[in-house]
Amino acid sequence: MSISKLSSVLATSYENFPKGRFITLVVLRTTHSETIFRTEGSGEPMCSEFVQAGLEGENQKTIIQRLVMTKRKQVAPERRYGREHLRAHELLYTNPKDGSLCSLNTNAPCEMCVDCFLYGFAAGGGGAQKSRIWTEDAFSILPASDVVGDRTINAIYETGTMRDEKGNASTALNTSEYIKPGVHFLDVVTLKDVTADELRYIIGNILFTSRYGAVSSRVGRMENEILGVFGSITELPSSLELVQATYDVLGKPLEHPLNINQLITASKQVIANWKNKRGVSVQLSEEELANLLTDVETNWSPDERDNFLKRLTQSYESFRQVAPEKNKGKGKSKGKNTPVEVEI
Numbered sequence: 001m002s003i004s005k006l007s008s009v010l011a012t013s014y015e016n017f018p019k020g021r022f023i024t025l026v027v028l029r030t031t032h033s034e035t036i037f038r039t040e041g042s043g044e045p046m047c048s049e050f051v052q053a054g055l056e057g058e059n060q061k062t063i064i065q066r067l068v069m070t071k072r073k074q075v076a077p078e079r080r081y082g083r084e085h086l087r088a089h090e091l092l093y094t095n096p097k098d099g100s101l102c103s104l105n106t107n108a109p110c111e112m113c114v115d116c117f118l119y120g121f122a123a124g125g126g127g128a129q130k131s132r133i134w135t136e137d138a139f140s141i142l143p144a145s146d147v148v149g150d151r152t153i154n155a156i157y158e159t160g161t162m163r164d165e166k167g168n169a170s171t172a173l174n175t176s177e178y179i180k181p182g183v184h185f186l187d188v189v190t191l192k193d194v195t196a197d198e199l200r201y202i203i204g205n206i207l208f209t210s211r212y213g214a215v216s217s218r219v220g221r222m223e224n225e226i227l228g229v230f231g232s233i234t235e236l237p238s239s240l241e242l243v244q245a246t247y248d249v250l251g252k253p254l255e256h257p258l259n260i261n262q263l264i265t266a267s268k269q270v271i272a273n274w275k276n277k278r279g280v281s282v283q284l285s286e287e288e289l290a291n292l293l294t295d296v297e298t299n300w301s302p303d304e305r306d307n308f309l310k311r312l313t314q315s316y317e318s319f320r321q322v323a324p325e326k327n328k329g330k331g332k333s334k335g336k337n338t339p340v341e342v343e344i
């Protein structure tokens with residue numbers, strides 16, 4: 001099992017204090033349907049940023065507007081995926097303050113479940129847990145102008161026309177931007193001081209989440225692929241650097257849709273150079289990466305899942321017993337107005 005290859009950068013058990021062990025996942029995210037990322041409301045433009053096209057030569061001088069998949073747009077659906085299974089296996093805890101079951105976007109994280117221990121929480125009077133999953137904005141390879149389309153949404157009546165039985169025209173006309181299918185985002189996800197089972201849980205959440213963005217029940221199909229796994233003593237290059245370096249490697253001119261195999265080859269060529277960078281001690285080979293992904297799928301399989309999730313939950317047991325002691329003597333009203341981490 002290749003997970004042992006990462007043992008020097010994995011924690012043997014959960015600990016409260018960080019020890020400088022980093023695991024970096026390089027993730028390629030590809031839209032498979034129309035997708036919409038925006039901050040809120042319809043009619044707003046898609047999230048994007050002006051950045052250097054590449055890191056070398058002319059690319060370094062050229063500024064392009066790239067689409068951005070923000071941190072929250074990545075993590076919120078992935079957390080929810082894992083939590084669905086924690087809920088199904090009855091591994092979410094009840095919040096001691098108001099007796100409600102652990103839930104996101106409320107003031108009542110249970111502070112005891114796998115999700116709370118890994119992705120963190122900040123609420124109530126019970127303290128806080130820092131997230132050990134560090135995400136950053138992911139950028140599209142191609143400029144936004146190449147990969148965003150406009151669609152006029154109109155509400156057609158059941159007759160199939162724009163007019164109702166009385167002859168009134170439909171007023172539900174709207175123009176909306178969307179990200180085209182086949183758009184690629186490159187992303188660097190950094191994990192800090194995680195155990196082998198925590199790593200399996202996080203990778204599972206990334207690989208098995210398939211819907212992202214606004215109105216994700218109808219559009220927003222996305223496929224995630226892990227292109228590389230590194231162990232190091234610090235953070236590796238950012239998502240933006242990865243996208244820029246990959247852009248430099250890809251032959252020009254570039255047009256949407258990109259050939260995914262060429263893109264993967266270019267990205268892997270870039271990350272192969274990371275071996276000599278910034279304290280990298282482990283880089284999984286192609287075979288070791290494939291074995292790791294098989295290991296993850298095995299643990300998440302219907303036969304193993306219950307056992308796997310319970311073992312992971314059990315690993316926090318001794319830390320749960322300490323928590324109530326800490327809270328003693330704290331003000332009753334404290335926490336009511338404490339801001340919570342809001343996930344969209």
Ligand SMILES: [Zn+2]
Nearest residue numbers: 102110113116
């Ligand atoms: Zn919880």
